[in-house]
Amino acid sequence: MFVQLSSKQPFSPSLEPEPQFAIMIESDRELSAMVQALWDNDTNRLKPGKDYRISLQGKAGDVMSVNDDQDGAGSPLFTYVDENIFQKETFLAFISLLDNYESDTGEPEIVTPEEEAENHKFLDSMLETSTMKIVHKYLVEKRLSPEDLKGFKEQLYRIWFELYTRRGSSRPDSSGFEHVFVGETRGGRTVIGFHNWIQLYLQEKLGHIDYKGYSVNANSPQPDENKHILALQFSWKNGFKPKGSIFIGVSPEFEFALYTLCFLTSPNERVKVSFSLYEVEIVCHHYNQKHIGTTYPVLLKYQAV
Numbered sequence: 001m002f003v004q005l006s007s008k009q010p011f012s013p014s015l016e017p018e019p020q021f022a023i024m025i026e027s028d029r030e031l032s033a034m035v036q037a038l039w040d041n042d043t044n045r046l047k048p049g050k051d052y053r054i055s056l057q058g059k060a061g062d063v064m065s066v067n068d069d070q071d072g073a074g075s076p077l078f079t080y081v082d083e084n085i086f087q088k089e090t091f092l093a094f095i096s097l098l099d100n101y102e103s104d105t106g107e108p109e110i111v112t113p114e115e116e117a118e119n120h121k122f123l124d125s126m127l128e129t130s131t132m133k134i135v136h137k138y139l140v141e142k143r144l145s146p147e148d149l150k151g152f153k154e155q156l157y158r159i160w161f162e163l164y165t166r167r168g169s170s171r172p173d174s175s176g177f178e179h180v181f182v183g184e185t186r187g188g189r190t191v192i193g194f195h196n197w198i199q200l201y202l203q204e205k206l207g208h209i210d211y212k213g214y215s216v217n218a219n220s221p222q223p224d225e226n227k228h229i230l231a232l233q234f235s236w237k238n239g240f241k242p243k244g245s246i247f248i249g250v251s252p253e254f255e256f257a258l259y260t261l262c263f264l265t266s267p268n269e270r271v272k273v274s275f276s277l278y279e280v281e282i283v284c285h286h287y288n289q290k291h292i293g294t295t296y297p298v299l300l301k302y303q304a305v
Helices: 026-039 083-087 090-094 113-127 130-142 149-158 175-181 197-205 252-265
Strands: 052-054 078-081 184-186 190-192 210-213 227-235 239-248 270-275 278-287 289-302
Touching: 026 130, 026 184, 026 270, 078 197, 083 090, 090 252, 113 130, 113 149, 113 197, 113 239, 113 252, 130 149, 130 175, 130 227, 149 175, 149 289, 175 184, 175 289, 184 252, 190 227, 197 210, 197 239, 239 289, 252 278, 252 289
Parallel strands: 190 239
Antiparallel strands: 052 078, 184 190, 210 227, 227 239, 270 278, 278 289
């Protein structure tokens, strides 16, 4: 027997909220230990400066326009990525899903048998990783997930791949996976979701991304090209993302395990965790109690080594 935690009202994303500097509570400490275990077992994580390099350039402007004249970056974000890593099983399975969606909300999604098979192949690859095995064991202990793999995989499919209807649409047009990892546009002009570095790199390589600089405010630390979390501004095709936040260089299995963990354990929709060099708030909004609406990291500060 496992129980699904209830959620708040359905979420409709717009601008990402600023970080909330709450005191870490005991449940957050327990989750921090879990996230540290995921981090330690992320054997496919890329090394900054070796496996990839980024160029932060300048701070993004405040004008919310695709063609604004306050672009803080004249060059792409990524200057180098060792694409050999993309031949690993989990990366291949992840990348195969990125072209399966209509980006504009309001356009109904049609899932073909081939795409459904790719979804299942991706989940199978996730379930074979150390990170997902760690999360599954923990969720079973907390009675939040079924112990058998078939039941757990069905739960994951519902959370991430089951279609639902976002604001302004009459038919199912979105999923947790599409929103978080692929990205969507609203009205063709506003980018929502899109919190994955692999998709960002591949779209930038195709010329669809215009990186406009890093994002900082009075409370956030300065970005670092050798760290794994970045807040940034960019345009995608004809849409604009005034502020987004992503992990960089981590594996698909790390993010998938982390966000699944936070979705099922955190009814407050925000959880503060500390791991490695980072103190981070994981924002995870539920949609209709069953699905992920959005989820992403917000860097609060760097921790002393």
